[in-house]
Amino acid sequence: MTEALEVNEKLALHGGTPIRSTRLPYGRQAIDEADIRAVVDVLRSDFLTTGPAVDAFERRIADYVGAKYAVAFANGTAALHGAVFAAGIGPGDEVITTPMTFAASANCVLYMGGTPVFADIQPDTYNIDPDAVKACITPRTKAILPVHYTGQPADMDEILSIAKRHGLMVIEDAAHALGATYKGRRIGTLGDMTVFSLHPVKPVTTGEGGVVTTNDDRLYQRLRLFRTHGITRDPSFLEDDQGPWYYEMQYLGFNYRLTDIQAALGTSQMDKLDVFIRRRAEIAKKYTEAFASMPELETPYQREDRTSGWHLYVIRLNLSALRVGRRQVYEALLAENIGVNVHYIPVYHHPYYRRMGYSRGLCPRAEELYERILTLPLFPGMTDDDVCDVIRAVKKVLGYYRV
Numbered sequence: 001m002t003e004a005l006e007v008n009e010k011l012a013l014h015g016g017t018p019i020r021s022t023r024l025p026y027g028r029q030a031i032d033e034a035d036i037r038a039v040v041d042v043l044r045s046d047f048l049t050t051g052p053a054v055d056a057f058e059r060r061i062a063d064y065v066g067a068k069y070a071v072a073f074a075n076g077t078a079a080l081h082g083a084v085f086a087a088g089i090g091p092g093d094e095v096i097t098t099p100m101t102f103a104a105s106a107n108c109v110l111y112m113g114g115t116p117v118f119a120d121i122q123p124d125t126y127n128i129d130p131d132a133v134k135a136c137i138t139p140r141t142k143a144i145l146p147v148h149y150t151g152q153p154a155d156m157d158e159i160l161s162i163a164k165r166h167g168l169m170v171i172e173d174a175a176h177a178l179g180a181t182y183k184g185r186r187i188g189t190l191g192d193m194t195v196f197s198l199h200p201v202k203p204v205t206t207g208e209g210g211v212v213t214t215n216d217d218r219l220y221q222r223l224r225l226f227r228t229h230g231i232t233r234d235p236s237f238l239e240d241d242q243g244p245w246y247y248e249m250q251y252l253g254f255n256y257r258l259t260d261i262q263a264a265l266g267t268s269q270m271d272k273l274d275v276f277i278r279r280r281a282e283i284a285k286k287y288t289e290a291f292a293s294m295p296e297l298e299t300p301y302q303r304e305d306r307t308s309g310w311h312l313y314v315i316r317l318n319l320s321a322l323r324v325g326r327r328q329v330y331e332a333l334l335a336e337n338i339g340v341n342v343h344y345i346p347v348y349h350h351p352y353y354r355r356m357g358y359s360r361g362l363c364p365r366a367e368e369l370y371e372r373i374l375t376l377p378l379f380p381g382m383t384d385d386d387v388c389d390v391i392r393a394v395k396k397v398l399g400y401y402r403v
């Protein structure tokens, strides 16, 4: 049977007409006229790349999170790669991370020849569990790489204290968490380096883009070198001096630069970040209130000493209250034109990781969670009507499949 026919059959199951006539995506950028003007201004200027708009954007990010430095990259994955390079990770080194994340959080360790080690998640926040981190430490451990899942900061005090005790670096994957706070401090200065993504579904966007923040001068220099082929022209770092043209390639870096066109968009987006987060939090609150009394699902659990960037709104299905599994619920919501998603497939379930020898059962809590989660649409441009549609669709579908 074709996919189209399956969908039609599901629509019939639910009474024919979908709640929405057009697909609501799970995430999308919010671009206004000021953003467009900022990009056009750069197009008319002298520099499309390595110009002043990149410096201005880096300053803006660093000031916003309260860090000494920010280094912009071509995308969040490149920024993670840069951070793992700057941390000095290499073959034989282990980096502890969570399986409940996008593959890039672990891939960046592989890029440098290191070994990702997966620590299980907490049952309530779905963030990396500090006790599980402790259990993963070996003499080869060099760094901990927590991910602030959905935008809610991980247990950083506990993670930083483990790192301190064992002399480990902490690299935060804060792709979801620009603007989130932990005990009153913005994410961006807690670990040695913090990595943000600027992909269109993330808190602010540059199309593609990433940025690393740090307070450490040495890490800052290494990040900058890595972004530009490992090349420096800075006289204070040169090993030789052959003339005013002279530059040196000191490491095997990449061309991972962000353009000025993108950076200008990023600076303009930063004007709206707090408004974006407020709207995301407002929508999340509407969902949580609407679903509070439904035994078929659990809404996201939030710790009181931190605020989320609300990148994602993830519900956990209570499968014992439903006649079907997550797949049917997902398909039924899609048939209602609600763009649901699943964040994430545990990283080591991917064939590439399986072939390296990671096997099922490694992180039972993450694996069990994966069977039950759905991401609902959440982005600043959603209207109240959009939010209502999602709520109605979830109630309709889960009501239908209730035991």
Ligand SMILES: *Cc1c(COP(=O)(O)O)cnc(C)c1O
Binding pocket: 075, 076, 077, 078, 101, 102, 104, 105, 147, 173, 175, 176, 197, 198, 199, 208, 209, 210
């Ligand atoms: C989006 C994302 C990345 C990768 O960022 P890109 O900018 O898409 O390369 C890394 N980690 C997490 C958790 C992400 O959500």
